[in-house]
């Protein structure tokens with residue numbers, strides 16, 4: 001289906017979103033807050049419009065999508081951009097090592113993936129400890145009148161505009177159905193937590209027609225191994241102790257696929273330096289701890305443009 005709409009995809013987006021698509025992209029890029037030298041994975045990147053925005057400050061962006069047609073259009077459009085590389089890949093089976101990316105993001109793609117929870121687990125696996133994930137997706141406006149107006153637009157307005165703007169208007173019927181079937185903001189946040197992300201929060205855009213969700217992969221603690229195991233220590237990691245009682249340091253899962261997949265993907269450690277705020281109420285307009293990027297381990301510091309006020313947690 002995406003191969004069929006690839007040629008006029010961006011133009012159709014602009015028309016159907018009534019110009020809001022650009023604002024949503026800007027907000028997504030701010031939430032990811034890419035920095036020069038960082039490695040960012042843009043999943044379901046389509047023609048790479050979102051990737052170009054992410055690469056603007058000198059981050060290296062891998063634009064992954066499973067549609068050959070979308071990728072081909074993207075490769076042509078972004079040919080002059082040295083910071084973007086396109087990879088044909090399925091979001092539920094990413095061809096990347098564990099702990100590879102500083103940030104993983106997906107815009108208007110998670111809803112299209114047959115098994116979105118499997119995709120979130122993959123996002124978690126390939127994100128570095130301390131790294132972040134940002135999901136931009138259509139969502140559920142909290143206010144009933146907005147919800148009703150939006151439902152009417154999806155049913156009656158959008159098909160008319162799709163006929164005018166798209167090379168394949170029938171494909172946009174699917175858009176309406178998939179938006180209506182998509183989970184609410186708290187439900188998606190719960191999926192992200194299930195996948196292992198910490199401090200998950202979201203921010204509504206355009207009255208909740210779209211929502212940005214963001215979370216962090218907890219830092220793994222690498223405590224130095226003691227010279228000698230304490231006499232009363234009863235803890236074991238299942239490995240034999242050495243003759244002196246010294247134990248090998250806890251190891252982080254390494255890059256290798258596929259064996260690394262099975263272990264490193266599991267949520268485990270809490271961040272070493274920060275307390276999780278998941279599940280706690282947060283202010284809706286200010287940068288609370290739930291919205292602050294984790295500086296330890298990423299070398300990143302908070303900037304106001306990257307904050308997502310959390311709502312409904």
Ligand SMILES: C[S@@+](CC[C@H](N)C(=O)[O-])C[C@H]1O[C@@H](n2cnc3c(N)ncnc32)[C@H](O)[C@@H]1O
Nearest residue numbers: 002044045046065066067070090091107109112
């Ligand atoms: C609506 S487009 C979004 C494109 C782009 N992120 C944007 O914001 O313009 C959805 C994209 O998801 C891709 N997609 C759907 N399922 C996928 C999967 N399992 N793995 C990778 N890409 C997928 C489609 O090929 C399509 O390019």
